[in-house]
Amino acid sequence: MTEVEAGFRRLFAQEARQRLERMGELLLTLEGDAANPETIAALFREAHTLKGAAAMVGELKVRDIAHGMEDVLQPIRSGTGTATPAVIDSLLGDVDAIRALLDGAPSPSVPVADAPPTAVVGDVVQVSLERLDALMRTAGESAAAHLRLGRLLATRLGTDPSEVSEFRELQLVLNQLQDLTMRVRMVPLATVGYMLHRAVREASRTESKAVRWEMVGGDTELDRAVLERLADPLLHLVRNAIDHGIEAPADRVAAGKPEEGLIRLHAMQVGSEVVIAVSDDGRGIDLQQVRKAAGRRSIDTAGMRDEDVLDLIFQPGFSTAKQVTDLSGRGVGLDVVRSVLESIRGRVEVRTEPGKGCEFRLAVPITLAVIPCMLVSCAGQRLAIPIHSVVKVLQASGNAVKHADRRTIVMVDGQPVPVSSLAATLGLGDSSSGPMMVLAGLSRSHAFRIDAITGQRDIVMKGLGDLTPRLDVVAGASIEPDGSIIVVLEAARLVERAQGHRRPAIVEPGFPAAGPAAAARPPGDEARACVMVVDDALTIRELQKSILERAGYRVRTASNGAEAMAMLATEDATLVLTDIEMPQMDGFALIEAMRKHPRLAHVPVIILSSRASEADRRRGLEAGADGYIVKNAFDQAGLLSAVNRLLGKAA
Amino acid sequence: VRALILPVGDELYALPIESVRQVIERPTATRLPTAPARMLGLLNVQGQLVPMLDTAALLDTGAIVAPPYAAVIEVRGARGALAATAMPMTGELGEPIGQADVSGGVGTYAVGDRLVVLLDVEALFAKAGAAT
Numbered sequence: 217m218t219e220v221e222a223g224f225r226r227l228f229a230q231e232a233r234q235r236l237e238r239m240g241e242l243l244l245t246l247e248g249d250a251a252n253p254e255t256i257a258a259l260f261r262e263a264h265t266l267k268g269a270a271a272m273v274g275e276l277k278v279r280d281i282a283h284g285m286e287d288v289l290q291p292i293r294s295g296t297g298t299a300t301p302a303v304i305d306s307l308l309g310d311v312d313a314i315r316a317l318l319d320g321a322p323s324p325s326v327p328v329a330d331a332p333p334t335a336v337v338g339d340v341v342q343v344s345l346e347r348l349d350a351l352m353r354t355a356g357e358s359a360a361a362h363l364r365l366g367r368l369l370a371t372r373l374g375t376d377p378s379e380v381s382e383f384r385e386l387q388l389v390l391n392q393l394q395d396l397t398m399r400v401r402m403v404p405l406a407t408v409g410y411m412l413h414r415a416v417r418e419a420s421r422t423e424s425k426a427v428r429w430e431m432v433g434g435d436t437e438l439d440r441a442v443l444e445r446l447a448d449p450l451l452h453l454v455r456n457a458i459d460h461g462i463e464a465p466a467d468r469v470a471a472g473k474p475e476e477g478l479i480r481l482h483a484m485q486v487g488s489e490v491v492i493a494v495s496d497d498g499r500g501i502d503l504q505q506v507r508k509a510a511g512r513r514s515i516d517t518a519g520m521r522d523e524d525v526l527d528l529i530f531q532p533g534f535s536t537a538k539q540v541t542d543l544s545g546r547g548v549g550l551d552v553v554r555s556v557l558e559s560i561r562g563r564v565e566v567r568t569e570p571g572k573g574c575e576f577r578l579a580v581p582i583t584l585a586v587i588p589c590m591l592v593s594c595a596g597q598r599l600a601i602p603i604h605s606v607v608k609v610l611q612a613s614g615n616a617v618k619h620a621d622r623r624t625i626v627m628v629d630g631q632p633v634p635v636s637s638l639a640a641t642l643g644l645g646d647s648s649s650g651p652m653m654v655l656a657g658l659s660r661s662h663a664f665r666i667d668a669i670t671g672q673r674d675i676v677m678k679g680l681g682d683l684t685p686r687l688d689v690v691a692g693a694s695i696e697p698d699g700s701i702i703v704v705l706e707a708a709r710l711v712e713r714a715q716g717h718r719r720p721a722i723v724e725p726g727f728p729a730a731g732p733a734a735a736a737r738p739p740g741d742e743a744r745a746c747v748m749v750v751d752d753a754l755t756i757r758e759l760q761k762s763i764l765e766r767a768g769y770r771v772r773t774a775s776n777g778a779e780a781m782a783m784l785a786t787e788d789a790t791l792v793l794t795d796i797e798m799p800q801m802d803g804f805a806l807i808e809a810m811r812k813h814p815r816l817a818h819v820p821v822i823i824l825s826s827r828a829s830e831a832d833r834r835r836g837l838e839a840g841a842d843g844y845i846v847k848n849a850f851d852q853a854g855l856l857s858a859v860n861r862l863l864g865k866a867a
Numbered sequence: 868v869r870a871l872i873l874p875v876g877d878e879l880y881a882l883p884i885e886s887v888r889q890v891i892e893r894p895t896a897t898r899l900p901t902a903p904a905r906m907l908g909l910l911n912v913q914g915q916l917v918p919m920l921d922t923a924a925l926l927d928t929g930a931i932v933a934p935p936y937a938a939v940i941e942v943r944g945a946r947g948a949l950a951a952t953a954m955p956m957t958g959e960l961g962e963p964i965g966q967a968d969v970s971g972g973v974g975t976y977a978v979g980d981r982l983v984v985l986l987d988v989e990a991l992f993a994k995a996g997a998a999t
Contacts, residue, residue: 597898642900680899680909682945683996684918687901693909693916701897701909701916713901 228273229318230342235266236311236318241410243304243311244417250299259307260289266314278314285310308414345440348401355397356676359390367698401441405483405492406434408447412454416479419458426465426476427458433483438490442580445560446492449553453494453576454479456550461498461574471571473497489562489604495575501526501568526566530554532863549861553578563708587691589704591671592653594638595645598702600675600694605707607654607661609669626663628654636714638664642689657711664714677704689713745863746770748789750780750806751824752798760793760824760855767856777801781809784816791863793855796825796832807839820862824855868960871938872983874953875922876929881960881976881985882949886940888912890955894919894937894948904930905995910948912939919948920995926969926986942988947995960985 242259249255267282285307291297366377377383413429420427438446462468462477469475482493506525507517517525532551553576557564562580581587581604589600590609608628617626617635624635633654639645641664652663677692688709694702747769749760761771772789774780778801780792792810796803803823810816822843823836833844843858870881871890889912896908896919905924910917919937923929934950960983963974971991972984 599900644898644900678916680916680918683920683947683992684899684906684909685903685996687899689901690899693897693899695911695916699911701911703897703899703909705900 225273225275228269228275231269232266232278232314232318235262236315237410238262239266240308240311240414243308244410244413246299247301247304247417253293256289256293256299260286260293263289275317277317281310281314281317343400348397348440352397352401355390355394359394359676362386362390398439401439402437403440403443404434405436405438405443405490406431407443408450409434409481411447412450412481415451415454416458419455420462420477423458423462424464425458425462427462428476428478430478430480431482432480436483436485436490436492438580442560442562445556446578446580449556449564449578450481450492450494452549452553454481457494457496457498457574461496461500463499489579489581492578492580493575494578495573497573500570500572500574501529501566502570503568526568529566530564552861558706558708587675587677587704589673589675590653590669591673591702592638592666593668593670594642594666597644598670598700599638600702600704601653601655601707602691602704603672605655607656610652610654610663612649612651626652628661628663631661633661633663634715635663635665638666638710641710641714655707655711657708657715660711660715662711662714664710675702675704745790746772746787747859748780748784748792749773750775750777750792750794750798750803752776752795763855764859767859769859777803777806777809780806784810784813784819788815789819791859792819792821793824793859794821796823796827796836804835804839807836807841811840822858822862868985870958870960870983870985871955872958872978873922873938873949873951873955875926875931875950876952878928879978879981879983880922880926880972881958881978881983882938882940882988883985884957886942886988888939888941888946891937891939891948893935894950907931907934907950910937910939912946912948915946917946917948918995919950920991922949922951925949925991925994926971928969940988940992942992945992945996947992949991958983 239259239262242255242262246252246255246259263282263285267279267286270276270278270282288303288307292299292303297303366383369375369377369380369383409431412431416427416429457479458477462479463471463473465475468477478497480493480495482495484491503522503525506528510517510525510528515528517528530550530553532549554564557578557580560580562578564579565577566574567577568574581602587600588603590603590606591598591600593599610626610628617624618632619625625632626635627633635652637646638653650665650667651669652665653669654661654663675694677694680690680693689706691704691706693704696702747764749757749764749771750773751757751760752775757773757775761773764771772783772787774783776798777794780794781801784792792806794803794806801809803825807821807823810819810821820842821840822845823841824845825832825836826846827833836844842862845855845858869884871884871887873880873882891910891912894910896910898908899906899918902908905921907919907921910919917939919934921931923931931950931952934952936951936954937948938951938955939946939948958978960976960978962976963985964977964982965975967974967984969984971987971994973987974985976983976985
């Protein structure tokens with residue numbers, strides 16, 4: 217293949233992906249409205265165009281599949297055939313088959329390294345993400361250079377830069393440039409709509425439930441990087457809704473509900489945030505079950521308010537479902553949903569009404585790079601707090617601060633809000649006497665006393681580098697025009713820290729090693745997590761070992777269940793990964809033995825087996841396994857995400 | 868082997884010269900709230916945020932307060948500044964004369980009449996970036 221030919225093929229692949237996406241959407245529309253002639257005509261057109269383009273660039277397999285699709289659509293178009301579910305299934309299958317031919321890579325949203333940097337489709341120019349990011353960086357750098365220039369004017373020439381009209385003009389233009397650049401990266405939420413709709417369709421079939429999908433506000437725009445991070449959490453929430461939320465049709469009817477369940481995604485822009493609500497009209501979250509599950513993990517919920525109990529479902533490894541099912545157990549759990557949201561400076565909340573359904577609300581900042589902040593001084597240090605978390609600023613005097621029960625509170629809009637010193641919360645020193653800033657936490661507000669508010673402006677955040685461990689309360693930092701550094705705080709975590717609401721550590725009953733020292737271990741301490749790999753095949757043991765070690769886990773291996781039990785008797789493991797068929801003691805027996813052992817009963821176990829039958833899977837889960845991975849579907853990422861999920865670490 | 872010799876307390880440590888980017892005099896670090904003690908704060912090194920690490924704390928030999936110097940080191944794209952208690956100098960390492968007696972050290976060398984421990988920067992960085 218010549219360079220030119222290769223270029224054309226890449227271009228074709230890019231175009232074809234868009235057509236496939238459109239065809240997928242049309243097919244799903246057709247499923248709800250089988251006789252719509254416009255939908256059918258549009259589908260036929262897409263298939264036909266795709267066929268032609270494929271033939272041009274020599275993608276003969278794609279051409280043949282598209283040709284086949286035309287053949288299926290032709291009678292429907294002419295009115296002699298009908299778009300039955302089986303027909304739609306086979307056409308969707310064709311769409312998937314072509315997509316698989318095109319990339320071979322599992323996710324089409326991942327930019328291909330050698331994709332052409334630009335392409336013209338209609339009157340739209342497609343630009344590679346890499347170029348966009350470079351543009352964004354350059355715009356940011358020119359703004360920084362501009363600020364340095366202003367400083368130079370002031371120090372060298374003694375001129376106030378704001379008095380120089382050329383300087384002001386430049387600032388205006390640079391601001392516009394930055395604004396436009398950021399807007400170029402925005403994509404509508406509907407970009408992930410098809411993927412979610414497909415997931416709803418597939419999952420509701422697997423579960424034999426009737427589910428309608430509705431999307432409102434699909435034109436709401438988000439920074440592409442943000443949306444990319446949101447795809448997995450949204451997918452998880454949608455699958456979860458079908459798996460755990462929507463009841464079986466008969467149960468729904470019995471409860472006086474329509475047979476068909478509803479999953480709805482509603483997106484809207486609220487200030488500088490986009491709020492995405494994923495709701496279902498299913499059974500809701502059973503708080504009693506959550507309390508019970510908490511009890512199993514030795515979390516005392518007796519004195520906890522309902523909303524705090526509900527919040528427990530976002531804890532790593534916390535699940536009211538007893539097993540990792542195929543449907544929602546893949547990829548991410550709710551703890552990962554939360555950590556993904558936090559990593560993009562968003563938050564997630566849940567509301568539920570028993571019997572009526574539940575709603576997960578994701579709130580994310582529209583863009584990542586620039587955050588409007590309040591600047592405060594605290595214990596001699598300047599700190600920035602994102603404005604979207606600031607509920608209110610209260611002056612030092614004139615507000616009724618009350619002391620009750622060794623706690624200080626202040627009334628905000630008729631509600632008591634606890635007060636802490638920001639310096640003390642951050643371990644920077646002692647109390648301050650200036651104004652109070654009320655910050656919004658995930659569920660509650662908290663007031664912080666600071667020395668002074670010094671300003672308010674946009675902060676361009678930078679990463680803290682690879683060598684800085686992740687700090688909960690620090691969102692990032694920014695370099696100021698004068699070269700100084702401002703640390704940006706994470707308000708939600710700050711509130712959590714001040715309220716002493718650290719995620720309760722999971723303590724295993726009757727487990728001496730998990731005394732106070734282990735309980736105080738911060739969550740996600742994967743450095744010390746030890747995975748035991750049990751398999752009689754050396755190659756598989758070594759393969760898993762190398763994958764897990766590269767991911768930072770400590771790994772021990774055993775070649776059968778008996779050996780594993782013997783090793784576990786002397787040193788425990790954080791998680792066990794086991795095969796089924798092994799000499800001496802097989803995987804089922806190992807799990808049963810572990811579940812009977814007081815110290816090992818709570819250690820998560822994942823089965824990794826070449827047995828793919830439903831019966832084996834059920835038997836494994838009945839024996840007490842927390843996950844089941846089929847070896848021939850085995851991939852490194854899948855293994856790690858299952859392990860990370862059970863150990864509560866973000867993938 | 869050319870190396871940068873880093874004085875830390877009473878000890879001398881050596882860093883492979885190819886990993887050294889620059890030496891900063893009187894580094895002013897911005898404190899990072901809630902960071903572990905081994906992180907002295909953030910430095911602005913030519914528009915990039917670089918964490919300044921307490922070399923003594925990383926080697927479990929004590930703690931450095933207000934270091935007069937720091938050497939900016941880069942290994943595999945990760946940058947960190949190692950604090951020093953006196954001005955770092957370059958020097959030539961001869962044959963190793965023994966093992967290092969600190970974790971994170973790869974060998975002991977004689978430079979002039981002093982003993983110098985060559986540091987494994989990657990291991991040191993791994994320790995710095997690890998979760999607390």
